[in-house]
Amino acid sequence: MKKTSEPTFIIIGAMKSATTSLYTYLKQHPDLFMTHIKEPMFFNNLNKHKDFVVKGRKPKKITTLKEYYSLFNDVKKETAIGEASPSYLYNKQCAALINKHLPKTKIIAIIRQPVERAYSNYLHAKRSDREPINNFEDALNSEEKRIKNNWSPLYHYKAQGFYYKQLKRYYNLFPKEQIKIILFKDLITNPEKVTKEVFKFLRIDNTFVADTSKKANVSGKPKGLFGWLIMKMRKYNLIPNIEFGRILPKFMISIILKMIYAKPDKISNNFVAKLTKKHYQEDIKKLETLIAKDLSHWL
Numbered sequence: 001m002k003k004t005s006e007p008t009f010i011i012i013g014a015m016k017s018a019t020t021s022l023y024t025y026l027k028q029h030p031d032l033f034m035t036h037i038k039e040p041m042f043f044n045n046l047n048k049h050k051d052f053v054v055k056g057r058k059p060k061k062i063t064t065l066k067e068y069y070s071l072f073n074d075v076k077k078e079t080a081i082g083e084a085s086p087s088y089l090y091n092k093q094c095a096a097l098i099n100k101h102l103p104k105t106k107i108i109a110i111i112r113q114p115v116e117r118a119y120s121n122y123l124h125a126k127r128s129d130r131e132p133i134n135n136f137e138d139a140l141n142s143e144e145k146r147i148k149n150n151w152s153p154l155y156h157y158k159a160q161g162f163y164y165k166q167l168k169r170y171y172n173l174f175p176k177e178q179i180k181i182i183l184f185k186d187l188i189t190n191p192e193k194v195t196k197e198v199f200k201f202l203r204i205d206n207t208f209v210a211d212t213s214k215k216a217n218v219s220g221k222p223k224g225l226f227g228w229l230i231m232k233m234r235k236y237n238l239i240p241n242i243e244f245g246r247i248l249p250k251f252m253i254s255i256i257l258k259m260i261y262a263k264p265d266k267i268s269n270n271f272v273a274k275l276t277k278k279h280y281q282e283d284i285k286k287l288e289t290l291i292a293k294d295l296s297h298w299l
Contacts, residue, residue, distance in 0.1 A: 005075040009106040013089025016120040033078035095169035112184035114161025
């Protein structure tokens with residue numbers, strides 16, 4: 001199969017861990033190409049014929065290698081070529097499929113405190129009108145039943161936080177030199193430093209300074225009638241997929257977002273600590289050894 005270019009790196013996840021922000025920062029580099037479609041999710045769908053339960057309209061899937069490689073047709077002289085599909089981390093088959101078709105590609109994963117990630121995931125589903133349950137803890141208690149009933153991984157809030165077993169699949173197949181792990185907190189608090197580290201990892205000019213002033217895809221909840229209408233229109237893909245940052249000034253986008261979304265209710269530290277101890281303590285301790293990073297602040 002003829003292909004002009006293929007990815008030299010892939011951002012594999014995790015969902016709601018600022019992968020969209022990193023995608024936005026990286027694509028500014030002149031030596032780096034990112035696919036126009038931010039989340040191709042190709043390796044989730046390769047050789048798959050399974051339809052998950054998901055509320056709202058389903059996006060078109062990319063299912064063939066020809067379609068996938070066509071995403072990189074616009075590559076010119078860029079030496080770092082990538083895509084970002086957060087669902088690759090959680091999916092059990094993706095590590096093996098990526099290794100089979102792209103064994104030399106570099107792997108980047110951003111991981112977030114698992115309970116905080118789960119709550120942000122839940123808010124994201126609520127914001128897009130895809131989550132019918134109005135209480136986070138009730139949604140968590142429904143998770144096992146939903147998984148048995150073939151609900152989309154979008155609703156696997158708790159299960160997506162077991163990073164050790166998810167990343168172990170990649171460490172078993174790829175040399176550790178090809179894998180870079182980023183902590184969500186580091187990217188949020190010092191995006192310029194982390195972005196430069198990624199540039200260095202990808203072997204491109206790491207003196208380039210990207211504009212990291214804006215966080216992308218931040219969770220919120222619809223506010224008022226206008227917010228409710230926007231939520232419904234987004235759910236059924238009635239709003240075109242336009243990068244409004246290219247055509248509107250930042251202050252206008254900020255005003256619009258404040259009109260549409262209210263700040264979500266915060267999850268209590270006690271609740272985070274309780275769920276972390278109950279579900280993730282063992283996984284986090286194994287993860288620390290695997291990735292050689294201190295995660296004591298998660299506990």
